[in-house]
Amino acid sequence: MGKKRKRQKPPQEKPSNQTEMASQEKAVAQKKKKRHTVPQRRERPNWPLTALAVVGMVLTAYLVITSLLDQAPLYCDDGSSCDIVQQSRWGTFLGVPTAFLGFLTYAVLGHIGFRVRDREKHWKWAWAFSLLGLCYSVYLNAISLFVIEALCAYCLASLTIMAVIFGVVISQRPAGLRTIKFTTWAGETAVVTILLIGGMHLHYSGVFDSSAGPEDPFLKGLALHLSKENAVMYGAYW
Numbered sequence: 001m002g003k004k005r006k007r008q009k010p011p012q013e014k015p016s017n018q019t020e021m022a023s024q025e026k027a028v029a030q031k032k033k034k035r036h037t038v039p040q041r042r043e044r045p046n047w048p049l050t051a052l053a054v055v056g057m058v059l060t061a062y063l064v065i066t067s068l069l070d071q072a073p074l075y076c077d078d079g080s081s082c083d084i085v086q087q088s089r090w091g092t093f094l095g096v097p098t099a100f101l102g103f104l105t106y107a108v109l110g111h112i113g114f115r116v117r118d119r120e121k122h123w124k125w126a127w128a129f130s131l132l133g134l135c136y137s138v139y140l141n142a143i144s145l146f147v148i149e150a151l152c153a154y155c156l157a158s159l160t161i162m163a164v165i166f167g168v169v170i171s172q173r174p175a176g177l178r179t180i181k182f183t184t185w186a187g188e189t190a191v192v193t194i195l196l197i198g199g200m201h202l203h204y205s206g207v208f209d210s211s212a213g214p215e216d217p218f219l220k221g222l223a224l225h226l227s228k229e230n231a232v233m234y235g236a237y238w
Contacts, residue, residue, distance in 0.1 A: 017131055042117045048168050049113035049126060056106035056161045063154055065098035067091075081150035089204060090140060098140070102158055105133040109165060119174045127173075128189045130166040137162045137195050139201070231233060 066073045067086070076082035085091065091098055108129050116122045137159040142149055176237070 017116040036193035040119055042119060042122060045115075046113040046122065046126075046172070049172075050110055050157065052165045052168065053106045053110035053113055055109060056158060056165075057103055060099045060155065060160060061107060061163070064103060065096050067099065074155065076171055082152045083156065084150045085144050085148055085155065089141055090148070093097070093200065099154075101136070105129055105162075106137075109133070120180055123169065123172060123174055123186065124180055126169045127185070128192075130162065130169045131189055132193050132196065133162045134159075134166045135197055136200075139197050141195070143204075167231035 063073060063086075065209070071085060072078060076086065094102060109126065112122060112129070113124050116125065137155070141151070141155055141159050144155060
């Protein structure tokens, strides 16, 4: 019997071919990843946020100037609801017009919208300051409605602007945040906001300064009105 022939093994692919295929697959994966990756820097300013912040700055700057000049804002006559709110103890904070705090908040938001180009930092700080501004505006308007029992058109206008800003910031949240866990960051900023506004409320309640404590806003408004009119009290004693 003749010798059995050995079966020939099928030719194996060269290692170089496998390397080329792996590199091609890797290149395709990288291209797909680039398509879904959001650029980490903004090419231009955030114009919606910047424009809204500028409007808020103009509004609050006007209130600050009229307060420093001891003049009533437009359509805010003596004894009106607007005047009562502006002249109440919530109209100032540590001797500074409350509107100035609003101006600073809008100024920071304007700086973020125009100058901060890193997407994550931009959204992170825009969220924090817009949340703080919105909650403080809600607090002041709630005080006006339920405690002072009067409403100020300028306060309502500022609340509207801040609410729109907060809505814009929420809608602009970048996809795939790398360094920020949204739920964690939202919780942390909410806690800080509550602590700040709570501290301000304690100040207005007279906990830290008795002179800043409760007062009758209507009596104060009446007293200021009579003072401006140079009213004189006449009385007799028996």
